[in-house]
Amino acid sequence: MSKRKNEESEIVIYSSPVKQQCVANDVRETEKILRELSLLFPEEKFLKRVPRVVMKHMIYSRISNRTVVDKEIDELTQNGVIRLFKLGSEEESLAVLFMDQYKEIINRKCSDLLLAKKFISKILDRIKETTLEKEALIRTDFSEENIKTLIHDCLLTVRTANTYWFCFPGAGEFMKTYVKGRQSILGVVKKSKYQQILQNELELRNMKKTVPLGVCYHVHDIIGADLVTCVNTTSGNLLRFAN
Amino acid sequence: MNDVEAIFSLKTGLLDARKFRSNQATKRISALRLSNFQEVENSHSAGINTIDLEKVEGRYLLSGGADGSIHIHDVLNLSGNLQFTCKNVGKIDRQSNRHCHKYSVECVQWYPLDTGMFLSSGMDKNLKIWDANAQVPADVVLVNGKIYHHHMSPNATQHNLVAVASTANQVFLADLRSGSTTHELRSHTSSILSVKWSPMQEFQLASGSMDNRLLMWDVRAARSCLFSMDQYNGRNHADVEKTTAHNGNVHGLSFTADGLFLISVGTDCRMRLWNTETGRNEMVNYGKISMESKKGTRFDISSDTEPQMIFVPSQGNILVYELTTGIKRATLLGHYNTVTCCAYNENVQSLYSGANDRNILVWAPESAEAIREEPVNKGAALGPRSIVPRRNLTEDAWSSDEG
Numbered sequence: 142m143s144k145r146k147n148e149e150s151e152i153v154i155y156s157s158p159v160k161q162q163c164v165a166n167d168v169r170e171t172e173k174i175l176r177e178l179s180l181l182f183p184e185e186k187f188l189k190r191v192p193r194v195v196m197k198h199m200i201y202s203r204i205s206n207r208t209v210v211d212k213e214i215d216e217l218t219q220n221g222v223i224r225l226f227k228l229g230s231e232e233e234s235l236a237v238l239f240m241d242q243y244k245e246i247i248n249r250k251c252s253d254l255l256l257a258k259k260f261i262s263k264i265l266d267r268i269k270e271t272t273l274e275k276e277a278l279i280r281t282d283f284s285e286e287n288i289k290t291l292i293h294d295c296l297l298t299v300r301t302a303n304t305y306w307f308c309f310p311g312a313g314e315f316m317k318t319y320v321k322g323r324q325s326i327l328g329v330v331k332k333s334k335y336q337q338i339l340q341n342e343l344e345l346r347n348m349k350k351t352v353p354l355g356v357c358y359h360v361h362d363i364i365g366a367d368l369v370t371c372v373n374t375t376s377g378n379l380l381r382f383a384n
Numbered sequence: 385m386n387d388v389e390a391i392f393s394l395k396t397g398l399l400d401a402r403k404f405r406s407n408q409a410t411k412r413i414s415a416l417r418l419s420n421f422q423e424v425e426n427s428h429s430a431g432i433n434t435i436d437l438e439k440v441e442g443r444y445l446l447s448g449g450a451d452g453s454i455h456i457h458d459v460l461n462l463s464g465n466l467q468f469t470c471k472n473v474g475k476i477d478r479q480s481n482r483h484c485h486k487y488s489v490e491c492v493q494w495y496p497l498d499t500g501m502f503l504s505s506g507m508d509k510n511l512k513i514w515d516a517n518a519q520v521p522a523d524v525v526l527v528n529g530k531i532y533h534h535h536m537s538p539n540a541t542q543h544n545l546v547a548v549a550s551t552a553n554q555v556f557l558a559d560l561r562s563g564s565t566t567h568e569l570r571s572h573t574s575s576i577l578s579v580k581w582s583p584m585q586e587f588q589l590a591s592g593s594m595d596n597r598l599l600m601w602d603v604r605a606a607r608s609c610l611f612s613m614d615q616y617n618g619r620n621h622a623d624v625e626k627t628t629a630h631n632g633n634v635h636g637l638s639f640t641a642d643g644l645f646l647i648s649v650g651t652d653c654r655m656r657l658w659n660t661e662t663g664r665n666e667m668v669n670y671g672k673i674s675m676e677s678k679k680g681t682r683f684d685i686s687s688d689t690e691p692q693m694i695f696v697p698s699q700g701n702i703l704v705y706e707l708t709t710g711i712k713r714a715t716l717l718g719h720y721n722t723v724t725c726c727a728y729n730e731n732v733q734s735l736y737s738g739a740n741d742r743n744i745l746v747w748a749p750e751s752a753e754a755i756r757e758e759p760v761n762k763g764a765a766l767g768p769r770s771i772v773p774r775r776n777l778t779e780d781a782w783s784s785d786e787g
Contacts, residue, residue: 207669208710215667232631232652270619367672383674 171213174203175223175237181358189249191311192242196319197225197235198365199358218269227271227306228316231366235271236312243309250310251294256287260296265307275303318353319362325351326359327382330369336382337372343380403690410689412733412749416704418718424457424470424736424744429477430488432738434682434725436502438494439538442731445470446502447738448489453477454504456516457744459729459736470746476519483521485510490531490679496538503546505531511548511558523563528552529575533680537581545603547589549576555591557603569601571608577635577680582660584643590660592634597626598648600663611663613648615656630654635680636696640707641687647694647707649673649681655696657707668710673698682725684735695735697723702737702747718745 175195182193200210214237217223224243228236244261251257263281264273278288291297295312297305325348330338344356352359363369364380372379385393390407393399430451437445437459445457456474476484487507495501501522505511511525511534529552536546544560555569555576574594582588588610589601599609614627630650638647639660646658653674657666675681675698683696685707692707695716702716702723721741728735735747 201671206709206711207671208667211667211669 169213170204171200171210172217172222174200175217175239178203178358178361179239181355181361183353183355186353187311187314191315192238192246192309194309194315195237196362196365197237199361200365202361202364202371221266221269224265224269224307225271226308226312228308228312234366236315238309246310247296251296253290253294256290257294257296259283260291271307272300273297273305273307275305278305322352322354322359323362326356326363327368330363330380330382338380339374339376340378340380341376406688406690409686409733410691413686413689413693413704414713415749416714416716416733416735416747417750418716419734419746419748420750421466422459422461422468422470422734422746422748424459424746425472426743427455427472427475428453428742428744431721431740431742432724432744433489433679434491435727435736435738435744436493437727437729437736438499439496439730440494440498442729444473444494444499445727445736445744446492446494447744448485448492448504448506449742450488450740451477452485452487452489452506452508454484454489454492454514459746474516474519476514481519483512485512491533491535493534493536496536503534503536505534505548507531509550511546513560523560525558525563525565527556527558527565529554532576533578535579535581537586538583540581540586542586543603547579547581547591549579549591551575553593555579555589555601567603569603569609571599572597577633578637578648580637580639580646582643583639583641584660588660590637590639590646592629592637592648592650594633595626596628596630596632596634596650598629598634598637598646598658600660613656613658613663613665615665617665617667629656629658633678635675635677636683638683638685638694640685640692645707647683647685649675649683649696651675651678655694655705668708670705670710671712673703675699676722677724682727684726684728686728686730686733688730688733695726695728695737697726697737697739699723700739702726702735716747718747719743 178195178199179193184193197214201207204210218225221240224238224240226236247257247261295308295310298308300306329343330336340360348356364371368383369380370383372381390399390404394401394404428449430449432447432449435445435447443458443460445459447455454476455472457470458473459470461468478484485506485508489504489506492502492504500516502514502516503511504514507530509527509530511527511531512521513523515522527548527550529550531548531550533549534546546558546560548556548558550556553572553574556565557567559566572593572595576591576593578592580590587603589603592598598613600611601609612627613629615629629648630652632651634648634650636649644660646660647655649655653672655670655673657668659666673696681697683694686693694705694707696703699722700719703712704714705712719739719741721739723737723739726735726737733749736744738744
């Protein structure tokens with residue numbers, strides 16, 4: 142009896158950080174939310190030139206514990222479910238693509254299919270980071286010509302003299318619309334009264350021309366990037382510009 | 385589990401006394417708010433840069449201002465009333481003391497073992513060692529460069545060194561026994577903003593600098609630093625010869641009480657948790673913490689709670705984070721201007737914070753019951769706040785009583 146009581150008290154009192162993490166890990170929420178967010182991406186607007194991109198910080202708008210998100214994203218990357226790309230205006234912003242979509246667009250867009258296949262099996266499946274050294278490419282029998290083709294097909298971009306970033310076809314077009322869209326959404330928030338606006342009201346605005354990615358997509362983006370703070374009110378979420 | 389049950393299981397031995405304590409402390413910390421009853425006497429005439437609470441009794445609070453003055457406050461409530469103003473018991477400023485700092489004071493620290501002495505340093509390049517009772521400096525060490533921060537080891541038994549962070553790109557070690565600098569630690573390429581001794585290993589020292597690097601030193605080693613913290617844990621692969629801890633200046637450092645972890649804040653609006661043994665980034669994501677200060681930010685950690693909490697100033701607010709998970713627990717809003725420093729009092733679970741608005745605020749766990757509670761001594765309850773007698777609102781001053 143006494144032992145059982147003891148155990149009960151343990152659970153009630155000590156919600157230690159380790160236990161909390163275990164709970165969050167079991168649910169695997171990050172992947173679920175990533176899939177939801179990727180469905181927000183309007184693929185048809187880009188005529189399938191751009192895959193369904195999600196920025197990593199967008200997940201933070203749905204899950205408040207960022208450490209858990211980071212850990213799960215890391216795990217998903219190591220398991221080859223998703224892939225991270227260094228992309229974006231801020232120092233630490235990362236883009237996320239699901240691996241199946243990434244491979245699909247490589248096969249569709251690449252000019253040299255054999256080279257693409259080799260790139261996937263030799264490089265993508267082995268190196269899970271966002272950056273790549275030239276040495277690793279040379280070691281796996283990629284010639285200078287091949288590297289040029291890869292850069293031309295937008296699978297690599299130059300970082301320094303002998304390092305490259307991984308990239309995906311359509312990244313430039315995505316970045317252009319993404320930065321523009323974020324600017325105009327932030328402009329709306331800033332210009333509204335007291336620099337705050339209800340999320341519902343913002344989503345009702347007709348901004349199809351200036352925000353091709355959709356208002357919902359950008360709402361997650363600006364909340365996750367801490368550009369606005371979220372305040373719960375009785376009539377829904379209120380977004381307040383954070384300066 | 386409520387309090388009654390907890391006390392009962394403590395008495396019957398079902399609950400460990402230490403756990404009971406940390407449990408209660410955690411509960412109190414979660415109820416932290418701007419104190420209704422306690423205030424610190426407003427005596428500074430310039431912004432407050434730094435405060436330090438002594439660890440011996442938890443009674444005397446030291447504060448240093450931007451005009452070079454240093455004040456000592458007695459924060460212990462002996463009056464028996466809830467209403468309480470922390471009196472200023474010592475004042476070193478230009479009017480009263482010719483030994484005071486010429487320019488802004490950037491760091492003050494009590495001698496870790498007793499309250500008879502404290503150290504202060506500032507922009508006038510002086511590290512002063514004060515006799516706290518006589519309020520005259522026992523010794524002054526002149527350092528090459530303006531001083532942003534200094535620290536004296538809290539647990540050292542074999543040395544008496546004070547680490548001094550200055551604009552001269554070196555960490556100076558001043559020996560209190562000889563009154564002069566003994567070493568210079570060179571590796572940083574820009575001004576050093578923060579230094580801290582490890583509470584676990586008395587010869588280990590961490591330093592953060594304007595060159596974005598965070599270095600760990602062993603002061604006995606002849607060679608350069610032990611290791612440099614890398615924010616990417618070696619996964620960056622860029623051919624840079626120096627690893628960085630932040631993408632901005634590293635301007636605040638603090639070890640956890642057990643010395644196993646180190647926390648750093650930077651001007652890139654990030655806070656990072658480091659393993660002090662391996663130098664690994666623990667990848668805890670605290671989110672964006674906006675900080676304007678180009679000089680140091682002094683934050684504090686509550687070591688008696690479970691989980692441990694970090695109190696970090698962010699512009700006009702103080703943010704409370706869980707150490708290991710990075711969850712934000714609270715935002716303490718009260719100052720009118722940028723908060724620069726905070727100090728946690730372990731004995732009563734309250735927090736003191738200093739800001740550029742010249743105030744020191746007390747944050748205490750005051751529940752609704754405490755507010756309704758009657759003061760112990762009603763006669764003496766008229767503190768300075770309630771000194772104005774209650775007036776009848778319908779009364780006026782000009783009509784006579786007789787009419």
